């Protein structure tokens with residue numbers, strides 16, 4: 001119980017972990033793409049804003065002739081400056097400059113003392129223009145000023161406010177410079193030095209997303225970038241959403257896997273209990289001689305009726321038993337109980353009891369001993385038992401060849417089951433000393449049809465005619481198939497619903513009382529001349 005519980009917990013933990021990993025990776029990839037686009041937009045927007053400022057500066061500068069009619073810094077001069085300044089939202093002030101000092105401006109009027117532009121963060125000369133970035137205008141007031149001869153333009157300190165807000169929110173950085181980024185004009189963000197280093201190839205950072213946007217007209221380039229955030233820039237809601245979805249999916253997957261495991265586990269446990277409690281029972285399907293419909297034997301087929309799950313077919317529980325090492329127990333059960341149940345019939349009548357066995361059964365000493373002991377105990381001769389080799393993966397063919405000889409000393413017969421499918425091929429036929437070949441239903445089905453298998457039939461019939469083996473066709477379902485076999489291989493035998501379905505033991509007893517028994521089908525090779533191909 002504790003083991004099962006531990007296994008369930010491990011399944012849930014693994015499912016949750018994998019689900020988290022999956023959703024986290026998907027979310028990270030999506031987030032990376034989203035941020036990359038954002039950085040691209042950011043660079044383009046800053047470039048557009050920078051272009052606009054340059055245009056507005058140039059436009060205002062072009063108006064300087066207008067002011068030359070007034071005495072510099074006179075009231076009419078300042079009035080004309082203010083009037084002209086009004087429509088330019090990105091420009092804060094226009095001033096008159098002498099010897100690199102602003103004497104007066106539209107905003108401040110005439111300065112009591114000329115404003116020196118020598119205190120700044122960065123100064124760049126571009127043609128006839130000199131840009132002074134973060135120039136000290138007043139104590140605690142800085143601004144970007146550009147002057148050309150004796151005309152200055154002060155850029156609005158709010159021109160990049162939006163970009164600074166975005167920078168704070170998303171951790172974005174931008175550096176505005178010339179086309180080759182040899183000169184840097186100004187920066188936005190807290191990590192611009194890393195951005196510059198990455199831009200100049202001094203630092204390589206796989207998780208730093210950088211995008212560039214340039215305008216050759218104004219010889220200006222903006223590089224923007226951000227460090228990829230593995231916690232989605234502290235966006236708590238994304239993490240919470242991710243956690244919820246991943247938990248839900250992880251729990252659903254865990255529950256499905258657990259349920260599946262539990263069902264398989266419980267089916268296996270139930271099968272084990274059914275064997276121990278002898279709850280498996282048998283039905284018997286008769287085998288007929290094609291020529292005269294006399295019965296040559298019966299095949300025992302296992303049935304399992306579980307109290308809770310109802311009828312479970314051998315196509316489900318036999319492979320389950322084979323995969324989980326239970327098949328040998330099942331075969332021991334069948335041998336012991338089926339021979340006991342059929343003991344009287346086998347002693348009195350000339351029939352064989354066919355039992356399905358796997359290769360590992362044949363090679364098992366326990367199985368051999370149990371069969372020999374049961375035969376002795378029931379007084380049944382070995383020649384009444386036909387072991388049908390069904391599963392062929394659990395044993396080496398050389399070992400099986402040797403083991404078969406041991407059984408043969410007791411007269412036990414062997415059949416190669418499902419001939420014509422995967423493992424039941426000519427190699428096995430040539431190596432094993434079998435008495436009977438059971439032709440798979442898929443080949444029987446092709447009789448009288450257009451199936452691809454029908455091409456195999458003439459060759460098989462020609463081969464079987466000269467083969468000293470009992471040939472049994474499985475799954476004969478209609479008269480056409482029976483007639484075909486009568487016409488082509490009259491000495492062969494058949495099993496199928498056309499003759500009889502698998503019956504309970506009491507019904508088989510009644511049948512055996514009514515129908516003639518022949519002990520065995522004649523081996524092939526006797527009646528060849530009569531055979532006519534009618535397919």
Ligand SMILES: Nc1nc2c(ncn2[C@@H]2O[C@@H]3COP(=O)(O)O[C@H]4[C@@H](O)[C@H](n5cnc6c(=O)[nH]c(N)nc65)O[C@@H]4COP(=O)(O)O[C@H]3[C@H]2O)c(=O)[nH]1
Pocket residue numbers: 285300301302313314315318330331334356357358388390417418474475476477495496497498502
């Ligand atoms: N459609 C159709 N089916 C027909 C017809 N005639 C017979 N059958 C079915 O074909 C299967 C023949 O058994 P198999 O080839 O040994 O194939 C068997 C055998 O491989 C395995 N099996 C059954 N009982 C045992 C057993 O006691 N031990 C082992 N190891 N395997 C068993 O399970 C397989 C399936 O058994 P069943 O479901 O009983 O199915 C049986 C039988 O009911 C027919 O005319 N039409």
